[in-house]
Amino acid sequence: MKQEDFFEIMDGASEQNITDLMQHLRFRQIPAVQEDITMEQTDETRKKGIRMTKRGMITGSAVAAVLLVLNIGLGAHLLSGSKQQDELLSAINEEIPVSEAETVPATTVTVIGTQIADTATTAQNTKSNAKTVTSAVQSGTQKQTSTEAAVHSAAKRTTVTTVSQTTTTAATTAKQKPSDHGVLTYNLIPGDKTDWISASENGLAYNVYRAQPGEELRVDLTIKNDPGIYRYRLGVYWGNLALQMFDSKDGDAYKGQFIPDDDEPRPNPETRVLLTGRDGKNMVAADNSVLRSYYFKAPEQCGRYTIKLGEHSQSDIIRIDENGDKSEPNCILYGLDILVGDDVPVPAAATPATKIQGGAKDFEGYYYAVLYSAGWGNPYYTEMAQFNYSNLSEIGDKTAIYLKNTTAHAGDKNVPVHVCIKNNPGIGVAHLNIIPDARLSFEKSYGRHHDITVDSAFTGCDWLYGMESNSSDYGFHCVDDEGLSLRNEIYGVEDEYLASCPYWEFGFNALPDDYNFTADGTMLTFYVDIPEDATAGEEFKLETRIAGLRWGGTRIMNYPIYPLCTVDGVIRIVE
Amino acid sequence: MNDAEIIRMYLQRDERALQETKQQYESLCMTIAYNMLGNREDAEECFNDALMRLWNAIPPAEPESLGAFLVTVVRNAARDRLTYAGAKRRGGGQLTVAIDELGDCMQLAEHPERVLDRIALRDAMQRFLMTVSPSARRVFLSRYWLCLSAKEIAAGTGCSVGRVNMSLLRTRKKLKSFLEKEELL
Structure with a gap:
């Protein structure tokens, strides 16, 4: 279907339909957009007050200018947009646990107040946020009567900051040093150069290196204050096609597994996701050790070329501490500004991107957004569930996930149904819906029990299915003992029975350190009970649909479009 | 406000x-x-x-x-x-997928009367939307009119992603059947 056809046909929706839809739709911000906003907190955007990239700012300015000419005052209003700043400070407020002021000694309270004041200065926040900061410090003041002077000092600094926020030039004058003491920090630095400006020491959002046109440089991704994370995913982004990465290599930070998916340059450099993984516990990277090195060639054109870091993690792969608690640290992300040309000014003080501790759900939206922007989305999403067959012989050379036909007797218990794959090109993650004949029964329990077994097509898989609300919801468990132990400690061993669910949902996630795929093999076996009143010759159908899919592990640079299909299965009753 | x-x-x-x-x-x-x-x-x-x-x-x-x-x-x-x-440049994953999903239900032949087919399908869509339940219609329009992902729809409607996907699957099947009855396929 063509795009214009799609839109025109969907125009059949009436105004009443859309009004009704809008009355019932509750919507929340997608984390991807929020994250982008955070990472776009440069001072240019702050000064103009419009959260946008360069093109967006031009448009915004144009819009503002037009409206100002019309003398309607809108321009000023657009220029005052500060929602993203609210979000930033609100995130920073979360990062600094104000409640600690209730219990910590006086000196610590002072530090907290200072942090807030510094952060607020840099963030150039709105009045309401300044109130939040002030009230937070005031709260500390009330609770810590014996340390009144110290708190007063902090509060005073905050007040000064609040006043300075009313000016538009404070961002360029205020220098702040983010308190990265003890905070997990990722840094992109020009590793083979010495004449660069450190972001952390100069209150910048990005490290700065002034390059000659066409100069080649090594950009190291380093880590500091590693709390012993088990595994992380980091994105390295640069939107400007003029900046070319021509190579990348492993660093020395970890002795364990480290699998990036960008062994070779890709034509689309917008987003890369790399995986850092370690197979052992208690491994801590040395400060400023290199996770990975990227080799860039600076563009010939003068300008500012920013390489950003985006951080995202999954709760299932976060290291657990000795008490079994999840350890999901906050972190600071310093990108790198490559300035080409002597006339390009060094950006003014700004707050670096941060990742604030959040739940897995916050991560999920971002994760998918990253995939889309990476251009990964089209291959597997375009193809998913497009083809469905009832016979394996019809699939040709397509990649197929299919249910193997089998036979059973009436009243049989635990009849195995094999979910298989054929022509597997290297699928990393899949999410399946099995829609069974309503008379078949299957005890959908969460966990690796008698009703489901993992087979050999993938070694090292996490399987997940129906945890709550009749929907698979990111419960993981690993086949290896360490992984299983990890899962149990994070989630506890749970059992959920979802008898009313009209379909069964399975998923798997191949472990990143175990990319041994089998082209043709059995992925999973589940077990069903046949009704007593089934008759010979009767067939019980099991439809299968792919609800989500991702390729991975093949180290291919361009994710090609593989024709993908599913094949339904049948249990035939025999005498 | x-x-x-x-x-x-x-x-x-x-x-x-x-x-x-x-x-x-x-x-x-x-x-x-x-x-x-x-x-x-x-x-x-x-x-x-x-x-x-x-x-x-x-x-x-x-x-x-x-x-x-x-x-x-x-x-x-x-x-x-x-x-x-330009027509070549489709949007992000969601639009592409939405188009492809719906494309399975209705295909327009390449001929001069294509525009007429399109109009007929649009009118049929209007009628079809009146036949489905309000909740299914909202999910369907969220997906194909607003181009939201299943996850976003789930967040917006308060139901699970699986349920959204299932609702979409069923509504698409109904749409196909509806269009076949109307002899538009």
Whole structure:
């Protein structure tokens, strides 16, 4: 279907339909957009007050200018947009646990107040946020009567900051040093150069290196204050096609597994996701050790070329501490500004991107957004569930996930149904819906029990299915003992029975350190009970649909479009 | 502040209306634009463009639902951008997938009467939407009119992703059956 056809046909929706839809739709911000906003907190955007990239700012300015000419005052209003700043400070407020002021000694309270004041200065926040900061410090003041002077000092600094926020030039004058003491920090630095400006020491959002046109440089991704994370995913982004990465290599930070998916340059450099993984516990990277090195060639054109870091993690792969608690640290992300040309000014003080501790759900939206922007989305999403067959012989050379036909007797218990794959090109993650004949029964329990077994097509898989609300919801468990132990400690061993669910949902996630795929093999076996009143010759159908899919592990640079299909299965009753 | 109050501000040419609109609808509009265009910068521009159109449209327009009016404007703005960028450049994953999903239910032959087919299908869509349950219709329109992902729809409607996917699957099947009955396939 063509795009214009799609839109025109969907125009059949009436105004009443859309009004009704809008009355019932509750919507929340997608984390991807929020994250982008955070990472776009440069001072240019702050000064103009419009959260946008360069093109967006031009448009915004144009819009503002037009409206100002019309003398309607809108321009000023657009220029005052500060929602993203609210979000930033609100995130920073979360990062600094104000409640600690209730219990910590006086000196610590002072530090907290200072942090807030510094952060607020840099963030150039709105009045309401300044109130939040002030009230937070005031709260500390009330609770810590014996340390009144110290708190007063902090509060005073905050007040000064609040006043300075009313000016538009404070961002360029205020220098702040983010308190990265003890905070997990990722840094992109020009590793083979010495004449660069450190972001952390100069209150910048990005490290700065002034390059000659066409100069080649090594950009190291380093880590500091590693709390012993088990595994992380980091994105390295640069939107400007003029900046070319021509190579990348492993660093020395970890002795364990480290699998990036960008062994070779890709034509689309917008987003890369790399995986850092370690197979052992208690491994801590040395400060400023290199996770990975990227080799860039600076563009010939003068300008500012920013390489950003985006951080995202999954709760299932976060290291657990000795008490079994999840350890999901906050972190600071310093990108790198490559300035080409002597006339390009060094950006003014700004707050670096941060990742604030959040739940897995916050991560999920971002994760998918990253995939889309990476251009990964089209291959597997375009193809998913497009083809469905009832016979394996019809699939040709397509990649197929299919249910193997089998036979059973009436009243049989635990009849195995094999979910298989054929022509597997290297699928990393899949999410399946099995829609069974309503008379078949299957005890959908969460966990690796008698009703489901993992087979050999993938070694090292996490399987997940129906945890709550009749929907698979990111419960993981690993086949290896360490992984299983990890899962149990994070989630506890749970059992959920979802008898009313009209379909069964399975998923798997191949472990990143175990990319041994089998082209043709059995992925999973589940077990069903046949009704007593089934008759010979009767067939019980099991439809299968792919609800989500991702390729991975093949180290291919361009994710090609593989024709993908599913094949339904049948249990035939025999005498 | 509710929609009626914001619309009143527009009618009074009070520029605070724009700020209120942004506060209320920015996340949704940005998501729609992002899903259609597949690019954050374009989505930003699209949203600004939509705000501009909204400002110019009210008055004289006096919409009953600001949200419905705004998402329509955003959708049209994104659509214009896609058209301008050329047919080859489809938006992000969501639009592509949405088109392909729906393409399974209805296929337009390449012939001169294509436009007529399209109009017939649009009219059929209008009739079809009256036959499905309100909840299924909302999910369907969220997916194919707003181009939201299943996950976003789940978040917006309060049900699970699996349920959204299942609802979509069933509604598509119904649509196909409906169109076959109407002899449009």
